[in-house]
Amino acid sequence: MRYFFHIAYDGSKYSGWQWQPNFFSVQEAIEQKLAKIFKEKVTVYGCGRTDKGVHAAQYFFHLTLNSVPDFEIEFVVRQHLPKSIVLFEVFQVDETQHCRYDAISRSYDYFLHTKADPFLDKYSTLFNYEKLNVSAMQQAAQMICRYQDFRGFCLQPESHNHTRCMVSNSRLYSDKEQHRLRFSITGNRFLKGMNRILIGALLKIGREQLTLTAFEEYLRNPKAMPNIKIAPPNGLYLSRVEYPTICRENKSQLYSFLKSDLS
Numbered sequence: 001m002r003y004f005f006h007i008a009y010d011g012s013k014y015s016g017w018q019w020q021p022n023f024f025s026v027q028e029a030i031e032q033k034l035a036k037i038f039k040e041k042v043t044v045y046g047c048g049r050t051d052k053g054v055h056a057a058q059y060f061f062h063l064t065l066n067s068v069p070d071f072e073i074e075f076v077v078r079q080h081l082p083k084s085i086v087l088f089e090v091f092q093v094d095e096t097q098h099c100r101y102d103a104i105s106r107s108y109d110y111f112l113h114t115k116a117d118p119f120l121d122k123y124s125t126l127f128n129y130e131k132l133n134v135s136a137m138q139q140a141a142q143m144i145c146r147y148q149d150f151r152g153f154c155l156q157p158e159s160h161n162h163t164r165c166m167v168s169n170s171r172l173y174s175d176k177e178q179h180r181l182r183f184s185i186t187g188n189r190f191l192k193g194m195n196r197i198l199i200g201a202l203l204k205i206g207r208e209q210l211t212l213t214a215f216e217e218y219l220r221n222p223k224a225m226p227n228i229k230i231a232p233p234n235g236l237y238l239s240r241v242e243y244p245t246i247c248r249e250n251k252s253q254l255y256s257f258l259k260s261d262l263s
Helices: 026-038 073-080 134-146 194-206 212-220 253-259
Strands: 002-009 055-064 085-093 105-113 167-175 180-187 236-242
Touching (some): 026 055, 026 073, 026 085, 073 085, 105 194, 134 167, 134 180, 180 194
Parallel strands (some): 055 236
Antiparallel strands (some): 002 055, 002 085, 105 180
């Protein structure tokens, strides 16, 4: 019996989604709790990787069981998870379905604010520079969809089989009154650090330290971008995962709040 778990998590205190030695990951936290519930070692498979400190407003993992438990899985698991991980729903799927390989697209959002706010700082990145050329940043964001090889925007290109990504949407939204920005990007896959490097490049364009022509040249000819400060992880969210036959809305209230007036 295979089950999909629809969750969200605050990645602040985790080393990322995937289990890794000597670091505490979201996957490890979940497997520890499930092992206590099912009284055996449990392995779960996630819909993708998120880096250290990155959040997920929508995430799916799957678990295969030999038999149907004699308790309500959703209720019991929800009671055992830490506060940083919220379970929205559990539903049974065909045993051939895989939460990672069957996903057809993933969307990420990066939230920034340019005016200090103690209530935003944990979940949105403060960029203390108000005179940004937002129009140039928006033009650059739209350029991203035209290209497929993002080797120059990857922290560890050798760790991937290839560095091509099909980006179907890339936009920057701005609310000048609230001093807030949202970068939204959708693609079939993403490389390690890719979105945070792109944000770093957009901010450099906004400060007029990088021209649109130079940025497009890096997109056209894959090579590492020099002197790009990688954006911090706290503003980045995996916000939507889409499947051919499964449709679930993003239920994170914090994400909805951050997204308000930035659409």
